[in-house]
Amino acid sequence: MLIIRTRFVRALCVLSLVIVLGVGNPTFGESYTVELVHDGQTQTFQPDVWVPDDVDRVRGMLIHFPGRGGDTRYDIADITTQEFARTLGFGVIGLQDTGLFGGGGDYQGATTEEVDLNLQAFLDGAAAVSNRPEISNAPIAAYGFSKGGWVASSVAGLAPSRVICFLSDKSGYWYQPTTAESQNVPGLFVTGIMDRTVTFNKPVGAFDTWRKINGAAVGIAIDLDVGHSYTNSDLKWTFIAQNINARYPAGQVPSLNPGEPLQLKSVDQSDGWLVDLNQVITRPLPPIPWPEVVPYDSYTEDANQASWVINETMARTLRAHNETDANANAGPLDVWASGLDYGRMELGDSFDLVVSLGFMSPVDLQNIQQIELYDGSELIDIPDDFLSISDDLFSIGRGVLEYTPTTQGVHTFIAEITYLDGDTIERSADYCTVFVQVPEPASLCMFVAASLAMLHKRRHASK
Numbered sequence: 001m002l003i004i005r006t007r008f009v010r011a012l013c014v015l016s017l018v019i020v021l022g023v024g025n026p027t028f029g030e031s032y033t034v035e036l037v038h039d040g041q042t043q044t045f046q047p048d049v050w051v052p053d054d055v056d057r058v059r060g061m062l063i064h065f066p067g068r069g070g071d072t073r074y075d076i077a078d079i080t081t082q083e084f085a086r087t088l089g090f091g092v093i094g095l096q097d098t099g100l101f102g103g104g105g106d107y108q109g110a111t112t113e114e115v116d117l118n119l120q121a122f123l124d125g126a127a128a129v130s131n132r133p134e135i136s137n138a139p140i141a142a143y144g145f146s147k148g149g150w151v152a153s154s155v156a157g158l159a160p161s162r163v164i165c166f167l168s169d170k171s172g173y174w175y176q177p178t179t180a181e182s183q184n185v186p187g188l189f190v191t192g193i194m195d196r197t198v199t200f201n202k203p204v205g206a207f208d209t210w211r212k213i214n215g216a217a218v219g220i221a222i223d224l225d226v227g228h229s230y231t232n233s234d235l236k237w238t239f240i241a242q243n244i245n246a247r248y249p250a251g252q253v254p255s256l257n258p259g260e261p262l263q264l265k266s267v268d269q270s271d272g273w274l275v276d277l278n279q280v281i282t283r284p285l286p287p288i289p290w291p292e293v294v295p296y297d298s299y300t301e302d303a304n305q306a307s308w309v310i311n312e313t314m315a316r317t318l319r320a321h322n323e324t325d326a327n328a329n330a331g332p333l334d335v336w337a338s339g340l341d342y343g344r345m346e347l348g349d350s351f352d353l354v355v356s357l358g359f360m361s362p363v364d365l366q367n368i369q370q371i372e373l374y375d376g377s378e379l380i381d382i383p384d385d386f387l388s389i390s391d392d393l394f395s396i397g398r399g400v401l402e403y404t405p406t407t408q409g410v411h412t413f414i415a416e417i418t419y420l421d422g423d424t425i426e427r428s429a430d431y432c433t434v435f436v437q438v439p440e441p442a443s444l445c446m447f448v449a450a451s452l453a454m455l456h457k458r459r460h461a462s463k
Contacts, residue, residue, distance in 0.1 A: 029076035029092070032129040034121045039110040048073040049126040050082060051091035051135070054440065057253040059089040060138045060164065060244070060262075061123065065108070065155075066097040067146030083344040084237055087410055087435040088244055091135065093126055097147070108151045115158040137254040137261045141240045143167040145230055146198065149189075150174060153206070156185040164264060165243035165310075169231050172198030174206035177216050184267040186243045186310050187218035190231045197228035212304050217269050219307030219314075220277065222322045234412070235321055237433045241410035242314045273315035274299045274306040275322070290427045291319045312377040316414045320429035333357055333428040335373075335415040338400070344435040350404040351434070355415045357387065357397035365397060367420040374414040375405065405436045 029050035035042055051058050062085055064072040073094035075081045085092050097107065109115035119140070127135035141164045142152040149171030156166040157175040165186040168174070177183045187210065191203035203220065210216040223231055247265045254262045276291035293315040299306060309315050337343065338352040345351055355373070357365075365387060373380040386399040405411055416429045 029073075029094070030129045032125040034125045036107050036118050036121065037109060037114045038106050038118075039114075043107075045096065047093055047095045047122065047125070048076045049091060049093050049130055049135075050076040050085075051126075051130050051132055052082070052086040052089065054086070055089045057089075057134050058091050058132050058138060059248065059253055061091050061093055061126065061135060061140045062240070063093045063122065063140050063142050063152075063155075064095070065142065065144030065148035065151040066095050067144070067148045069097055070146070070148065071096040072144075072148070080233070080342045083342045083435050083437075084241075084410065087344070087408070087437050088241065090141070090244075091126065091130070091132075091138075093122060106151075108154050109158070112158045115155055119155060119159050119162060133256045133258070134254040136258060139164050139248075139254075139262055139264055141165050141244065143169070143236060143240070144171070145169045146171060146228065147173075149203075153187060153189075153210075156187060157182045160185045161264070162261060164247050165240060167236055167239055168203065168206065169236075170195055170198055170203065170228055171206065172202040174209055176209050177214050183210075183214055183216040184269065185217065186247075186267060186308075187216065188221060188235075188239050188309075189218060190221045190223060190235075192223040192226040192228060192231075194225060194227040207307075211308065215269075215304050217267055217272065217308045217310075219275060219309050219318055221318060232321065234431060234433045235317065237410055238317045238412045238431070239314060241412075241433075243310050245409070246310045267310075269303075269308060270296050272296050273309050273312055274303055275309060275315050275318045276306055290323055293319050313374075313412055313414075316374060316377070316416070316429070317412055317431050320414055320416070320431045323427070323429060333415060333417055333430045335413060335430045336432045337413070337434045340434065342435075343433060344437055345405075346439045347405065347408050347436050348439065350402050353401045353403045353413055355387070355399045355401075357417070368417065369420065369425070370416075370418040371399075372416045373401065374416070375403075375411055376414075405434070408436050408438050410434075411436055 029048040031046045031048050033044055033046055035044050064075045066072045073096060075092055075094045081092060109118045123138060124136050127133050139162055142155050143166065144152040149168030150173040152166040153168045153171070154175040156163040157177045160179070160181040163185050167188045167190070169190040170192050189203045189207045191200045193200050207218060207220040210218045221231065221235060247267070249263065249265055252262060273293060273295055275293050296303065307318060309318055334356045336354050338354050340351055353373070368387065371387065373382055380403070382401060386401065387397055411434045412431055413434065414429060414431045416427065418425060418427050
């Protein structure tokens with residue numbers, strides 16, 4: 001009888017581990033029906049929503065708007081997206097564009113009233129199907145690719161009080177912000193130099209309209225050697241996370257009472273940072289190899305001619321993304337987090353932060369003048385011999401640092417190097433993200449295992 005009970009408890013233990021940890025298994029979202037209004041026409045369709053089941057109150061929603069004929073509901077089951085959202089206490093909504101209003105037509109709303117109505121319908125439907133009433137009052141981070149990028153910027157421009165930030169990736173159209181509130185929703189436009197679908201100059205035109213003409217709080221990222229395809233996910237994660245950190249009111253969560261949307265912190269552009277532009281006007285590209293990044297008040301040129309970003313972490317990330325070597329397929333510097341599943345780890349654990357200089361030889365290492373590692377804007381101490389000189393070709397110019405993050409959240413790690421190329425001083429940078437999560441409470445399995453161990457000890461002690 002004791003054996004039967006022990007086997008039962010062991011089985012329960014394993015089952016509880018699978019349920020509690022859910023390692024490597026995506027959880028799928030739920031579909032719901034919503035009515036959208038665009039230019040006076042109404043149509044129903046079914047978005048999908050996913051929310052983390054281990055947060056008491058959902059803090060906000062990521063909405064991934066699709067391109068023409070696209071479908072972003074796959075994001076609901078993408079483990080990396082889920083772990084990113086979980087780290088922030090956010091949920092995710094995915095949409096399908098195909099067939100809307102005559103086959104891939106506009107769906108976000110043509111007026112401020114329609115956009116407000118549609119956005120609230122998205123949130124109310126997600127709140128109902130997931131039994132999370134706070135979602136109706138939650139703010140959103142909007143992002144999208146191609147046409148979805150235009151939709152994201154349109155929603156930010158027409159419903160700015162509900163939008164934390166927006167990212168418009170390879171979009172060929174844009175909305176022109178006309179109010180102070182819409183001009184102060186942080187945004188990022190991304191252009192692909194090899195894009196033949198919308199062409200690289202159209203996202204630049206969107207940036208020019210928002211920033212140079214209207215003074216909006218936006219920046220532009222340059223994807224060299226990239227066509228009409230998604231940008232680096234680490235850029236997206238960093239941009240969204242940094243703006244959530246900056247704009248979300250401390251100690252608050254969305255209300256459970258209908259009609260009480262959470263009030264975001266306003267943006268004062270003078271508290272942000274500025275990043276010099278890579279001038280993408282004509283080809284060939286005349287790049288700035290190492291864009292200057294400075295606090296807003298320290299910039300000596302016309303601030304509206306530079307990219308605006310929310311803080312130093314985003315400024316260093318954008319420079320690492322935009323500087324020419326970082327975008328090249330064979331760029332000299334790479335940084336990544338080794339050994340993490342889907343970019344996540346628990347607070348208190350350590351991981352290996354790897355920096356690799358792919359172009360380096362033992363002679364080249366002697367020309368390195370400086371290498372710096374940042375956790376966001378915080379400089380990390382590294383040993384003098386961080387980059388080893390070795391006969392092993394695979395370890396030349398590679399450094400590994402065991403690192404333990406001290407705070408929960410989305411961490412962006414940035415490596416910057418200064419080196420001599422002949423008589424010329426060169427610089428390069430790279431970045432990666434890690435999702436640091438608070439450890440889950442002790443599982444039922446751990447409790448049962450501890451109890452069994454105690455019982456086993458007592459039985460043998462009584463003999």
